[in-house]
Amino acid sequence: MDREPTILESFQQQGMSRRSFLKFCAAAASLLALPAARAAELAEKLGAMPRPTVIYLSFQECTGCLESLTRSFSPTIEHLIFDTISLAYNDTLQAAAGEAAEAAREEAMRKAWGKYVLVVDGSIPAPLDGAYCVIGGKSALASVQEVAKGAAAVIAVGTCAAFGGLPMAAPNPTGAVAVQDLIKNKPLINISGCPPIPEIITGTIVYFLTFGVPELDAHRRPKVFYGNTIHDRCYRRPFYDKGLFAKTFDDAGARNGWCLYELGCKGPTTYNSCATMKWNGGTSFPIESGHGCLGCSEPQFWDRGDFYKPLSAGLWHGSIGEDLGIAAVAGAVLGGAAALTARHRQDKTRTETETRKPEGK
């Protein structure tokens, strides 16, 4: 066959039936919350499409994102999509190494110029012409710019690629930057998370192949997955609304599954789908395992203060005390609640200062 096999053909070449493909499409459509008409379109378009070429470049990263993707339970949607795309280059997964690997990448780029999808995992150090991260004599900076030139779109996988992540954490010794700081002239989608949920990575690739760039939020993340906060969809949310909080990790509140806000949960300011899609084949997510959300899918999450102090502590630079009750009652909108408590706190401080003054004299 001269032409590349279509996605449906490559499914069938692997011994999977058309019905398996239709089922895969139904599951993908459900994952992407597509309306009925688009779900049918998904199966039709995806089936007839040539296998897309994907070039996966890894830079300043820990390989956790790739682990998330490949260690998911098999065979799952993630496996299926990765079996049906043509992964032309991934230095961790491919058998070839050194010059042979680079030659394979160049060949794939030449054949699919203007059409391939570039997936970047990890941040890129920018100073000194990218001298802090050099692979095969070529800097990460030069590589990403070269490969992005022929890409139809760029997908930044993981918080490091999307926002700079841990390499960019203070004092950012290598001058790491995010992919969006370097690539300005291509459609770019950020899939943040440390690591991101595997279904989100593959779901976004499927959506992009079929319908193009999905609707994105202010951080260029697909709204379908990053449209709500963890807190919005958290099963512990009713306890927050009732003002029932765990005060330590082993008190009665913690054992009763009360809200982890006071223990530093960043759920209210973190946009991701952990609470609904969950992890490890739908088993649970961090809050369900008793630990607050770290906010790993948000920019600068590493430098946003203490993981174990409540969000409101950052506003007050101090202890929280009884004001939390008010935060909880105000409930639904954290910003409003925090502002309210901050104001309450200020009022209280002023009153205290005023009362104290006469005493001091």
Add this chain to the structure above:
Amino acid sequence: MKPLEIAVVIEPRDDATGMVAAILRELEDALQAYLASGTTHVIDLATLPLGPADRAALQQTLGAGEIEVRINALGASLLRETGFAGIWWVRHEDVEGKLLCELLEVTDVPEIVRAYRADIEAASARLCGLTALPN
């Protein structure tokens, strides 16, 4: 050592949300659209906040029809005709039995049941190979 007294409070939320009435209205429209123009429709149950009470009520209202189709492709799929001809309750599971998606499909026969022409052509060629006389 004294064992911890762990009391986990589980508050059952068994109230109907009123979602069932909305689904039935949508199905009513979808059936009429199918009759008028042959347009098929799908409702993805995972996208709707259905509680156990809603689910039970929906199942009871739709009832069971005459056909159940079981498909073995990437795990089990169960397609059940409801008591209303043209409305199918479809459940797709993966190989480990985990639910992939649950749909209400409005159509005569769900697409996934049909055998495709290309597949029948391949089958025909294979069968010819089997029955060909040895030279």
